[in-house]
Each structure stands twice: as structure tokens, then as C-alpha cells.
Amino acid sequence: MRRLDLIGTGLRVAVASGALALGAVLSSGTAMAQVMGGTAVFVQGSNPPSLDAMVTSSQASRNINMNVYETLYGFSDAIQPIPILAEGVEISADGLTYVFTLRQGVKFHNGKEMTARDVKASLERYRKVGATANLLAPVREIEITGDHEVTFHMVTATPTFLEAFASPRAPAVIIPEEDAEAEAGKTSLIGTGPYRIVEYVPDSHVTIEKFADYSQDTRQEGPDGFGGRKTAYLDTVTFRIIPEPGAQVAALEAGEVHILEQIPVPAARRLESNPDIVLEENMPWAFSVFIMNLNVPPTDNVKFREAVQVALNMEEIMAIASEGIFQLNHGWQYPGTTYDAGDIGAQYYNLADADRAKALLAEAGYGGEEFVILTDSNIPQHNKAAVVIAEQLKAVGINATINMVDWPTALNLRLQDTGWNGWTLQMGIEPYLGPVGVVATLTSPARPHFVVPDAALDALYQELISGPTVADRQEAMRKIQTRLYEIFGIVKLGDSGLMTARRANVKGYVPFRFPRVHDIWLEN
Amino acid sequence: MTRFLITRILSAVPVLLVVSLVTFLLIWLVPGDISAELGGTDATPEELEAIRRRLGLDRPLWERALAWYGDLFRGDLGYSYLLQRPVLDAVLERLPVTLSLAGLALVLATVMGLMLGILAAVRHNTLADQGAMVTALIGLSIPDFWFGIVLIILFGVWLGWLPTGGFVALTDDPLGWARSMTLPAMTLALTQMGVIARMTRSSMLDVLGQDYVRTARAKGMPRGTVVFRHALRNAMVPIVTVVGVLTGILLSGAVVIETVFSLPGVGRLIVGAIQRRDFPIIQGGLLVTACVFVFVNIIVDMLYGWFDPRVRDGR
Numbered sequence: 001m002r003r004l005d006l007i008g009t010g011l012r013v014a015v016a017s018g019a020l021a022l023g024a025v026l027s028s029g030t031a032m033a034q035v036m037g038g039t040a041v042f043v044q045g046s047n048p049p050s051l052d053a054m055v056t057s058s059q060a061s062r063n064i065n066m067n068v069y070e071t072l073y074g075f076s077d078a079i080q081p082i083p084i085l086a087e088g089v090e091i092s093a094d095g096l097t098y099v100f101t102l103r104q105g106v107k108f109h110n111g112k113e114m115t116a117r118d119v120k121a122s123l124e125r126y127r128k129v130g131a132t133a134n135l136l137a138p139v140r141e142i143e144i145t146g147d148h149e150v151t152f153h154m155v156t157a158t159p160t161f162l163e164a165f166a167s168p169r170a171p172a173v174i175i176p177e178e179d180a181e182a183e184a185g186k187t188s189l190i191g192t193g194p195y196r197i198v199e200y201v202p203d204s205h206v207t208i209e210k211f212a213d214y215s216q217d218t219r220q221e222g223p224d225g226f227g228g229r230k231t232a233y234l235d236t237v238t239f240r241i242i243p244e245p246g247a248q249v250a251a252l253e254a255g256e257v258h259i260l261e262q263i264p265v266p267a268a269r270r271l272e273s274n275p276d277i278v279l280e281e282n283m284p285w286a287f288s289v290f291i292m293n294l295n296v297p298p299t300d301n302v303k304f305r306e307a308v309q310v311a312l313n314m315e316e317i318m319a320i321a322s323e324g325i326f327q328l329n330h331g332w333q334y335p336g337t338t339y340d341a342g343d344i345g346a347q348y349y350n351l352a353d354a355d356r357a358k359a360l361l362a363e364a365g366y367g368g369e370e371f372v373i374l375t376d377s378n379i380p381q382h383n384k385a386a387v388v389i390a391e392q393l394k395a396v397g398i399n400a401t402i403n404m405v406d407w408p409t410a411l412n413l414r415l416q417d418t419g420w421n422g423w424t425l426q427m428g429i430e431p432y433l434g435p436v437g438v439v440a441t442l443t444s445p446a447r448p449h450f451v452v453p454d455a456a457l458d459a460l461y462q463e464l465i466s467g468p469t470v471a472d473r474q475e476a477m478r479k480i481q482t483r484l485y486e487i488f489g490i491v492k493l494g495d496s497g498l499m500t501a502r503r504a505n506v507k508g509y510v511p512f513r514f515p516r517v518h519d520i521w522l523e524n
Numbered sequence: 525m526t527r528f529l530i531t532r533i534l535s536a537v538p539v540l541l542v543v544s545l546v547t548f549l550l551i552w553l554v555p556g557d558i559s560a561e562l563g564g565t566d567a568t569p570e571e572l573e574a575i576r577r578r579l580g581l582d583r584p585l586w587e588r589a590l591a592w593y594g595d596l597f598r599g600d601l602g603y604s605y606l607l608q609r610p611v612l613d614a615v616l617e618r619l620p621v622t623l624s625l626a627g628l629a630l631v632l633a634t635v636m637g638l639m640l641g642i643l644a645a646v647r648h649n650t651l652a653d654q655g656a657m658v659t660a661l662i663g664l665s666i667p668d669f670w671f672g673i674v675l676i677i678l679f680g681v682w683l684g685w686l687p688t689g690g691f692v693a694l695t696d697d698p699l700g701w702a703r704s705m706t707l708p709a710m711t712l713a714l715t716q717m718g719v720i721a722r723m724t725r726s727s728m729l730d731v732l733g734q735d736y737v738r739t740a741r742a743k744g745m746p747r748g749t750v751v752f753r754h755a756l757r758n759a760m761v762p763i764v765t766v767v768g769v770l771t772g773i774l775l776s777g778a779v780v781i782e783t784v785f786s787l788p789g790v791g792r793l794i795v796g797a798i799q800r801r802d803f804p805i806i807q808g809g810l811l812v813t814a815c816v817f818v819f820v821n822i823i824v825d826m827l828y829g830w831f832d833p834r835v836r837d838g839r
Contacts, residue, residue, distance in 0.1 A: 047796060049561070049606055131562075185608035202607060202614075203796065204691060204788035242689060242786040244669075250676045251688040378799065408801050411560035415569055447569055 038522040039236045040506065041257040042515050043248050047203050047241050053191070055184040057131045057170040059428060059514075063261065064206050064239050066226060066514040069173035069191035072100055072119065073166040074226030077512075079337065079434065081166035084217065084227035085114065085174055085192060087148075095157030102148040106215040108176050109196040110188075116144040121180035123172060129184040131170030160436055160465050160473070167437075168226055168513065169429050194232040194518045206239045208517075223519050225512075233508075233521035252277065252501055258522070259515060263501040265323035276504050281325060282511035283497030284334050287427040287438070288321060288381065290389060290491040291414075294452035298371065299421045303364035305488035306348075308422075311357035311396045312389065314350040318494035321385040325497040332431075332438055332481050332492065338470065339435040339477045345485035349492070357396040371400045374420040376410040382424045385493060389424070417451055425449075426496065432513060435464055435477045442490060450489035457483050532825055536818040543814040544596070544807065548589055551803050557581050558605050558801040579605055581803075592807065601811065602804035606797070611808035615790060619812065621691055622789035625781065626774040628705055629712035633774075634767060637717045638756075641724020641763075645732060646751060656721065663718030668777060672711040672784040679707060689786035708785040712777055716770045723766045727759040734758075760831045768824030772817050 046060035053065035072086040083089070087101040106114040120142050127136050138158040145151045154161070165172065179187040189197045192215070195208035210232040220228040240257060242248045249267045251257045255276075263271075263279070271277045292299040292308065299305055318326035330349035333340045371393065375386035386402050393400040403420065405413065414423050430437040440446060443461040444453045460480045467473035484490065500511050508520040559575040576582045580591075595602060601611040637660075644656035680688035686707055692700035731737060732755050740750045779791030790809055797805035 049800075050608070183608075201788055203618075203792045204786070240690065240786065243792075244673075244784045244786070246673045247676060247689050247784055247786060250673070250681050253681045254684060254688050256680075256688055256690075405555070406799065408556035408558075408560050408799070409554075412556035415560075415572070 034231075034233055034508065035521045035523060036233050037235050038233075039238065040234050040259065040517065040520065040522060041238045041240055042259045042261070042517065043240050043242050043251065043257045044261045045241070045243050045245070045248070048206065048239075050185045051189050051197060051200060051206065052129075052182075052185045052187050053171055053173045054126050054130045054175075055170065057429070062168060062171075063514050064197075064208065065173070065191075066168060066171070066193075067195045067208060067237070067517050068189070068193045068197055069171065069175070070193050071166065071168075071171050071173055071226070072102075073162060074171070075166050075168060075432075076225040076227065079225070079432065081162045082224060082227050085119075089162070091162075095159065096154045098152040098154065098161070099145065100150050100152070101146075102150070103215070103217070104148050106192050107213045108192055109190045109211055110176060111213065112176060114174060114192060115147050116150045118177045119150050119174055120144050121177040122174045125175075125180045125182075126172045130172060132167065135164045135167060135172065157468075158465070159468050163434060164436065166226075167433055169433060169437075194230045195237065198236075203241055205241060207236055208239070209236045210234065223516055230516075230518040232518045234517065237517045249501075252503065255503065257503075258506050259502040259509065260500060261515065262498045265325065265499055268499045268501065271501065278502050278504050278506075280500050280502075280511055281497045282500050283325065284327060284329075284431075284495035285428070285498045286496050287332075287431045288318060288326075288385060288493040288496050289425050289427060290385070290493055291423045291425060291449045292489055292491070293418075293421050293423075294450045294454075294487075294489055295417050296419075296421065298364065298366055298369045300452075301364045301366075302488060303360050304366055307357045307360035307364060307366070307396070308393065308398070309348050309488045309491055310351045310353045310360065311398075312350075312392055312491065312493070313352035314493050316352075316392070317385050317388045318496065320388050321381045321493075322496040323499075325499050327495045327497070329495045330492055332484060333435060333477065334431060334495065337434075339474055341474075341478045341481035344478060344481045348485055348488075352392070354396045361397060366398070368397075368399050371398050371421045372419070373400060373402045373422040373424070374410055374413055375402060375404050375424045376407040377404055378407040379426065381426050381496065382410075385424045386422075389422070414449075415447070423449075429513070431495075435473065435480070439464060439477075439480055442484075448489070454483070454487055454489065457487070528829065529822070529826065532822045536822065539818055540811065540814055544593075544811050547807050547810045548592065551806055552585055554798075554801070556801055558803070561800045562605070596811075601808035604797075604802055604805045606800055606802045607805070611804045612812075614793060614805065615809050615812045618788060618790045618793050619816075620694075621787050622775065622778050622782070622791060623816070624694065624701075624705060625708055625712060625778050625787065625789060626771065628709035629716065629774055629778075630767070630771060632709055632713035633716035633720055633770070636713065637720025638724050638763070640717070640721035642728060642751065642756065644721065644725040645728035648729060653725075657725070660718040660721035663714045663721075665718075666714060668711050668715055669780050669784050671714055672707070672781060675707045675711055676784075689784075691787045704787075708781050708787060711784070712774060712781045715777070716774060719766060719770060720763065723763055724759065727762045728755060731755045731759040757831060761828060764824055764827050764831065768821055771820040771824075775813060775817060 044060055044063055048061040048064055049058045050056040050061055051065060053069045070084050072084065073081045074084045076082040085103055085106060087103050090099040102114065102116060102119060108114060123136065123142055127133050138154050138156065138161050139152045140155045141153045143151045143153065173191060175187060176190055179190065194211055194214045196211045197206065198209045199207040214232060217227060217229055222228055223230050242251060245264045248260050249263060252260055268279050271279065292305055294300055314328060328350060329335055330346045331341055373386045373390055375383045377383060383404055390400040390402050413420055427438065430441060439461050442448045442450065442457060444458045457480065460476055460483060464473055464476040464480065467476050502509055505523045506520060507523050557576065559572040562575050563572050604611055604614055607614050640656040640660055644653040647653050676688045679686045686703055690704055692704045694701040737750060737755055740754050778789055779795055782789040782792045790813060794806060794809040797809065
């Protein structure tokens with residue numbers, strides 16, 4: 001534990017120094033001349049399952065696609081919906097009509113100008129093949145009301161619609177009308193973004209090239225989240241797929257590649273003093289959670305689940321699982337964000353209270369039944385967390401065992417109503433999407449992660465999505481967090497981050513939910 | 525020879541059928557399917573079921589097997605769920621990477637293994653013998669993924685002579701191809717070199733002690749001619765057998781090397797398909813790999829005939 005703290009402290013100092021240095025450079029600001037041209041290589045570990053942005057919610061695809069495609073609305077840096085391809089939206093007083101005006105003069109990569117026909121055709125395709133097609137469920141009809149105007153007629157007023165519509169998870173991107181009938185994965189890969197796809201060799205690389213006719217959004221000074229003013233400085237960017245972390249680091253050291261999506265912490269420690277490498281935390285990146293199955297004993301007993309909650313030492317679990325890149329957080333939103341519910345539930349978090357856990361186990365009538373923790377071998381954070389959790393639970397007298405399988409098998413098993421008691425999971429994009437993204441996975445009509453729906457939580461979810469104002473939704477979120485710490489169906493372990501690395505000559509790069517390769521340039 | 529060849533090819537057909545059947549059954553036994561990958565962690569059981577129906581994964585095993593074999597006999601290996609393209613295209617696109625890696629590694633391993641083995645046999649019980657066998661043992665003992673990383677650090681990072689990974693097609697840039705394949709081929713060859721060296725030494729020692737070798741030496745024949753023309757050729761039959769077996773090992777070992785060196789080969793294609801349960805790619809990829817293996821073994825059988833006429837003539 002002490003060693004891990006030291007590692008974490010050392011890295012934080014290094015990262016803070018790097019960040020300060022970067023800040024100093026950036027604050028001297030405009031003195032740093034941007035350089036046009038050149039080729040940068042970004043490295044990720046996984047192959048993109050598809051470059052058809054609508055059909056996949058994979059991070060590996062999003063990394064590339066969000067530089068190529070754009071949506072009508074997207075999230076800003078402050079995670080608020082902002083217009084990207086839309087000029088704006090006018091929402092009727094009853095919330096049943098959304099009139100989107102489109103930016104004019106926006107070109108697709110094939111040279112054609114974007115019109116309302118493309119927008120309607122794209123969104124109708126999204127209804128059919130979109131990985132999160134239900135985000136358009138509140139829309140009854142999409143009507144073309146002008147060359148550069150579409151009107152959504154809603155089924156019912158849905159105050160959270162625009163937030164859901166702006167989601168980058170499986171984004172509702174705008175593509176040419178000609179691609180609208182294409183089956184999933186069979187479009188011509190044409191978008192409106194600052195870069196266009198020129199080559200894809202699966203398991204090797206994807207190359208994107210600067211789109212000369214890109215229509216910059218001039219309403220802002222610079223990039224803002226998924227939108228804003230995007231400037232393509234680099235001529236081409238290659239996304240190389242290198243699955244082996246050691247090989248990724250070697251390629252960075254050799255100067256063959258420029259940016260690593262994630263670097264293993266031990267390698268980061270070794271490179272701390274290397275002046276050619278800049279390390280930076282991308283924090284927070286994901287929720288680490290431990291889900292329990294409310295359908296089977298002993299986890300069908302709320303006192304047992306409370307015992308698990310108070311027994312766990314979250315600091316220890318997070319330090320090991322995330323290799324020291326974490327922040328403790330009991331909340332079900334990131335600290336300081338709009339829907340952060342504050343201290344609610346903090347009294348149950350990171351207690352490591354063995355006496356209280358044992359008393360609760362006695363109260364629950366626990367008789368030593370097996371507690372099966374389901375985890376997978378593919379994602380190290382999952383299996384490392386499972387190992388620490390199991391040891392901590394054994395220490396308070398719980399008969400914990402681990403069932404480690406590969407990821408598809410784990411996904412299959414957790415859909416079974418029985419056969420498992422706990423499941424370790426990283427929630428990556430969901431917390432970023434706001435409260436609806438997280439709570440939807442725990443409530444009906446979807447199958448809640450903890451298997452058995454909780455009627456009170458379901459009602460609160462409805463309150464959340466129908467709350468007409470932000471204040472109403474914040475209040476709903478506070479009630480939801482209270483309820484989650486009453487039923488203990490899911491344990492929040494903490495927030496984890498990614499350690500990113502890049503060559504020092506890469507300028508302008510700011511870690512984000514995807515690598516914004518526009519607005520970066522290469523010095524020298 | 526033609527009859528021999530036809531017999532070997534015909535005998536390969538049931539082998540391939542059995543391979544395809546076993547692959548099919550093994551896939552069926554593995555829990556989970558691609559619906560989880562396509563649906564994501566928050567997909568409902570209904571959504572997953574809809575994906576299964578769309579992909580035909582809800583059909584009974586026998587029905588899927590019939591469809592698979594029906595397509596197979598028409599030369600169609602199916603359609604990848606994930607890559608959204610015909611399996612045969614995807615596999616054939618990757619095959620040159622894997623074949624060039626395995627082929628280069630085989631050449632390297634054979635040349636180095638033969639040299640070490642001959643040296644050890646000719647200089648039997650000397651320091652050279654011991655040195656050669658220690659080298660072979662080191663080759664056998666070092667894990668290839670570790671050796672690969674060491675080579676990357678040495679030649680890619682410290683010396684900067686060779687790329688740390690990636691693949692350049694031979695048709696695009698022959699020099700780039702050679703540079704991109706050098707480290708992977710050396711890594712893959714290392715273990716196999718040890719096996720060949722030990723087998724060569726043992727086989728050569730056996731032959732060098734035979735009467736006809738002694739006679740050749742007594743006749744005053746040059747040492748090189750005795751070793752390479754008379755001894756080595758007769759020692760080759762067991763060595764060729766080992767090389768044939770090693771080809772299979774090289775093809776499977778290529779999976780690890782392709783991962784370490786980021787090569788887009790068949791191995792990575794199949795492993796990725798297994799991890800995501802892209803069944804058509806697993807079935808098609810393994811069948812093509814089995815075909816390659818069978819083909820190599822036919823060549824090995826033909827080489828037996830070349831080295832030993834008794835095999836060719838059926839004696």
C-alpha cells in the first residue's frame with residue numbers, strides 16, 4: 001500500500017510538473033506558433049469494430065470517428081449540449097416540437113453540401129441501425145421544413161432529449177443521403193469532419209487525411225468538447241493498432257509514434273525523466289463499480305449487501321486496480337458536475353469497517369454461503385479489483401470465490417439470473433453522459449445491472465428524465481443517490497483515470513473523451 | 525510421383541472435414557456470442573435476442589452446420605459479423621503476412637539450426653559442440669514474446685535500426701517489408717532453431733558413424749564433400765520431419781509474434797474473432813490455416829521422396 005502510494009505520489013508530481021510546464025507554455029500562448037502539415041501517429045490497443053459511427057459504441061471506433069463525422073448537437077467541454085452542424089434549435093413551449101436550423105455551406109467529404117434531406121435521411125437510418133437508436137424514441141416524425149431546417153415532432157415532451165441526442169456514445173452523425181440505405185457497416189465512410197478516412201487496414205491502422213473543404217464553425221474561438229472551431233493542422237493522422245503495451249511504449253520511445261491513448265503506469269514511471277516524453281493524466285475517465293445480484297442468496301439480503309459495502313477498502317481496491325491513477329468518489333456523478341449529489345452516501349464509503357460488517361452479516365443471518373464474484377480476463381482493472389474485493393470480503397468472513405472468464409462469457413453470464421453474486425465493471429462513457437447514462441443501466445425498462453428492478457428507483461428515474469428544469473433533475477438525482485445507498489445493489493469503488501503519453505514535440509494536445517487530432521501540431 | 529501426390533491430396537480431404545467439424549463443435553461449446561459485443565454492457569436481453577435472430581444464432585446447431593457446409597462446398601466461407609465482409613477475403617488479405625512471417629522464420633530457423641547442428645556433430649565433444657548446444661538450449665528456453673520485446677528495445681529503441689512494429693507489404697516497398705519482418709522472423713525462428721539444431725546434431729552423429737562415411741573419408745574425399753553431400757543428405761529425413769511439424773508450430777506461434785509486433789496476420793484475425801465470438805471468421809480462418817498446414821505436410825512428404833527414393837517408390 002505504501003509502495004503504491006509512493007508510485008502514485010511520484011507520478012502525480014511528474015504529471016503535475018508536466019501539466020504546469022504545459023500550462024506555462026500554453027499561457028505564453030499565442031507566442032507558440034502553430035505549424036501546418038506533417039503526419040502524426042496515434043496508438044490505441046484495440047481495433048475499431050466499425051468506422052460506421054452510428055452502429056458502434058466502442059471507444060476504439062469513437063477515437064477515430066469523432067474526427068471524421070459530426071452531429072447536429074454534441075457535448076461541450078462543460079458537458080452541455082452545443083450546436084455543431086446545427087445553427088441552433090427552437091423548442092416549442094409544450095416541448096413537442098424542435099426546429100433545428102442547419103449551418104449553411106457545410107460540405108461532405110465527397111464535396112456535396114449538407115442539406116435537410118441528408119439530416120432526415122441520416123436520422124432515419126439511425127433509427128434502424130443506430131447502436132443507441134432508442135435516443136430517437138421520443139421523436140415521432142422528422143419533417144423537412146426548409147432546405148436547411150428540420151423539425152422533430154415529439155411523442156411526449158422529453159426535457160432530457162437534447163442531452164441524449166448530443167450523446168457521443170454511438171453518435172447520431174450526419175452522413176450523405178446516398179448512404180442512408182446502407183446496411184450497418186457498409187457506408188462510404190463520408191462525413192463532414194475536419195478529417196476524412198483514406199485507408200483502413202484492420203488490426204493494423206486507419207489513416208485519416210485533412211479535409212481541405214472543411215467548413216469551420218466560426219462561432220467559437222477554438223474547439224469546445226465535440227464541437228467548436230476545429231482547425232486541422234496535420235496533413236494526415238494514422239491511428240495505429242498496437243495491442244501489446246510494451247510495443248506501444250517502445251514505438252513511442254523510438255519516435256515512431258506520437259501519442260499513446262494509455263501507457264502502463266510502470267512504463268510511465270520509467271519515462272518520468274525523459275525530456276522527449278510528456279505524461280498526462282486523463283482524469284476522471286471511468287467509474288469503477290461492483291454490482292451485486294439481488295436475485296440470489298446471499299446478495300438478495302439488503303443487510304448482507306450493506307455488510308459488503310462497509311467491509312470494502314475502496315482506496316486499496318482502486319490503488320491496485322487502477323495502478324494508482326484514481327480518485328476516491330462515493331458519488332454517482334463526477335465531483336463538481338451539474339448533477340453531483342454531494343455528500344449523500346459518503347458515510348458508507350471507504351469504511352473498511354470489519355466489526356460493523358461482521359455485525360451486519362450476523363444480522364443478515366449469513367451462514368457462509370458462497371459469494372461468487374464474476375470477472376473477466378480481458379480488462380485488467382476488472383480482474384484486479386475482483387481479487388482485492390475477494391480478499392477483503394474473506395477477511396470479514398464472507399466465503400468469496402472468483403469466477404474469471406473472458407469478456408464475452410462474462411457478459412453472457414451476468415445476463416443469467418443466477419450463478420453469480422458480484423460483478424466488477426468499469427463504466428466508461430455512461431458517467432460522462434450525465435445522470436441518465438448511469439441510472440438507465442440500473443432501472444427499468446432496461447434490465448437493471450443488479451437483475452431485480454427496484455420500484456422506488458424506477459420511479460425516481462422517471463422523475464429524472466421528466467424533470468422540466470435542471471433544478472428538478474438535480475433534486476431527482478439527490479433522491480436517486482440516497483436510494484442507491486439504501487438498497488446497496490451496486491457499490492461505487494471510485495473514479496479511475498488513464499495515463500496518457502506523447503512525444504514532447506506534439507503541441508496543442510489536450511486529453512479528452514477521444515483524441516482530438518485537430519488543433520494539434522508537430523513542432524520541429 | 526503423380527500418383528503419390530494424388531493419394532496425399534485425397535487423404536487430406538477427410539482431415540480437413542474433421543478439422544472443420546471439430547472447430548464447429550468447439551465454437552458451439554464456448555459460452556457467449558457476438559451479441560454481447562455488438563449490444564454492449566447495457567443491452568437488454570430482448571435486444572441481445574434480436575441481434576441473435578438477425579445473425580441466425582438462434583437456429584439449432586444442425587441447421588447452422590448444414591448451412592455452413594452447404595456454403596463451404598460452394599467455396600463460400602461465410603460473412604464476418606464484425607468486419608462486415610466475406611471471410612475468405614478477410615483471411616486471404618491477412619494470409620501473406622502470416623505466411624511471409626512463418627516462411628522467413630522457417631528459413632532462418634532451418635539455416636541457423638542446420639549450421640549449429642552440423643558444427644556440433646562435426647566437432648563432437650569439443651567446446652564448439654557445447655557452445656552450439658548451449659545456444660540451442662537458450663533458444664528453446666526463452667519465451668518468444670519476451671525475446672521479441674528485447675529485440676524491439678535493442679534494435680528499435682536503442683539502436684534505431686529497425687522499426688518497432690507494423691507491416692509493410694512486399695509489393696509496396698520491398699526494403700520496408702524486409703525491415704518490418706526482420707525482428708518478428710528472428711523472434712519466431714529462435715525457438716525452432718534450437719529444435720532443428722538438436723535434431724541435426726543427433727541425426728548427423730548417427731550418420732557420421734556409419735561405414736560408408738568412414739569409407740568415403742578413407743578414400744581421401746574432401747571433408748566438406750563427406751559432410752554435406754554424403755552425410756547430411758542421409759541425415760535429412762528426420763530433420764525434414766521435424767521441420768514439417770515445426771511449420772504447424774510456427775503458424776500457431778505467429779499469433780503471439782503478430783501481437784507483439786502489431787502485424788495484421790491471420791493469427792491476430794482469429795484471436796480477435798475468438799475474443800469477440802465472430803464465429804464465421806473463426807471457422808473460416810482455422811480451416812484455411814489447416815489447409816496451409818496440410819499443404820506443407822504434403823510438401824514434406826514429397827521431400828521424403830526426394831531424400832529417400834525408397835519412400836517415393838513405395839518400398
